Amino acid sequence: MEALRDTPADRLHGDLALLAESRPAVVRARGGGGSPTALLDTLAEGRTEPLGRLIAALRGYHRAAVEPYWPHIQASVEADRALRGRALLDGGADELLATLPSMIRWRAPVLEADYPVDRELHLDGRGLLLQPSFFCRGTPVVYRDPHLPPVLVYPVTHSGAPAFAGPGPWLGRLVGHTRSAVLQAIDKGCTTSELARRTGVSLASASQHACVLREAGLVLTLRHGSSVLHTLTPLGASLLRGGAPLAMS
Template identity: 60%
Template sequence: MLRVHFTGLDLARLRLAGGPDALWETVLSLHRLRDKQGESIFGDWRSETRTRLNGETRLLGPLVPSRGYFPDFLTPPEGVLGLESGMAAVRATAPERVHSELGRLTTARTLPGWIRSMAEGEARAFRKLIGALGAYHQAAVAPYWTHVQARIEADRAVRGRALLAGGADALLSSLPPMLRWRAPVLEADYPVDRDLHLNGRGLLLLPSFFCRRTPVTFQNPQLTPVLVYPVRHPTQAAPAVTAAPRSLGKLVGQTRSAVLGSIGGGCTTSELARRAGVSAASASQHAGVLREAGLVLTLRHGSAVLHTLTPLGAALLRGGDQSSMARGGAQSSMPERSTPATM
């Protein structure tokens, strides 16, 4: 179990990443490519990705083992700014840090010569690493980046709603089931027993598409604290449709009421259509009407869109509670306190 210890200052400095981190997604996808779990979620992705690879996993495999430790310098904070920024930060890692972190790798065989050369600061070895990371990312992650962004934005919408409703305490309580907030400690399912003391540095929460089952954090406790946790995927068990009050169906129509209840913690148009049992065109049309009525918010990521409930839409699904409507109403910008859907 991992125990993350907060102080009052840490709660004030709790942050949620603004989007996916290109290098965390790249490195964690290597784990997903080689394991056999989550076939319903990652099976098609694995099959498609393997057809595009050209030996990158063989090069990167010793550096990123199937399980356990991988060097912290592979996932610098700059990865959230994009792949190029992240790889520039990797390239600029101090040689003594590279040497130290590569020394912690536990492998069944001796590390390849080019990785040993990288530990000694050889520039050509770093160029080989950057080339392999870039090629792997283009084959395994880049073709799905819009979908990765949409799933992470859905998670951010849920966390943001919790933060607005109840502050840092509500945000930490809203995290997926493998994370349990027992103030002032956040407990997490983890492969080893470990304590992480934030000591006033705060914590960056980073939702991840390719993280699975347990969160991930840096091995070095001196680095800026980050906790990477898995988003919920549409095929995972979750209430797909919230039962809307009958009166809501009479007001907006049964199909539109079902569409509103199907949005849950956030979904794309195709996911919405599948949940509500309608065509994609119909789902898009109904979502547009609900958006114009102030019940749904639509965010765009490239060619994909993500639909989330507004506070008014969530209130209607709760049954149109008169007291909450009177306090918030359609004019309020703050959501009522509620338990966000678990992603």
């Protein structure tokens, strides 16, 4: 919100002009004659009052629609990062790019993606920032301005139901030294085979412990090739650290 508030007036004017060009039907219906609405006009001119109203509306929306689900959102993004990091360690950049969602295809030296319009983005020696997004669905997103640092926003892998269920019978199954050791072993992310090796239990036992912790909302599991990767949710990390909350980024 502070970054939005600090956006220079000329940048706002340019971006809103692009919006008016790309959505003429909407603009004409609301503003008439192909010009932006009064609110868009005042935003484009850099006036602080409508920008403050916009920020207040966004904050209100965040409190109502995002904040209550933030632990699950954060857990999904962190699990995706762990999955991509494991791919990078296992096979380098080629393996990392090959594990991105199915709408993105790595055909060296070109990364292709399904997109609403035909366009090309040339890196020209610049790096590409991969940004997992919980809300990105269907197709990835890139900046319209080719001069901005290259960023590819792509959908995270959704694992189904929210990772944080309410209290239930699983609470009684969370006690015991073995399950505590399993939780500690998953701290930095691991596969089921690695979990069994770190805790000294059988592969079947490691899988069962991970399943119980996942049902309790303490662990998130994503498939990685022929194996699965387990990571802690913020709740699991908080429990492991004696109730201290996991710092949110």
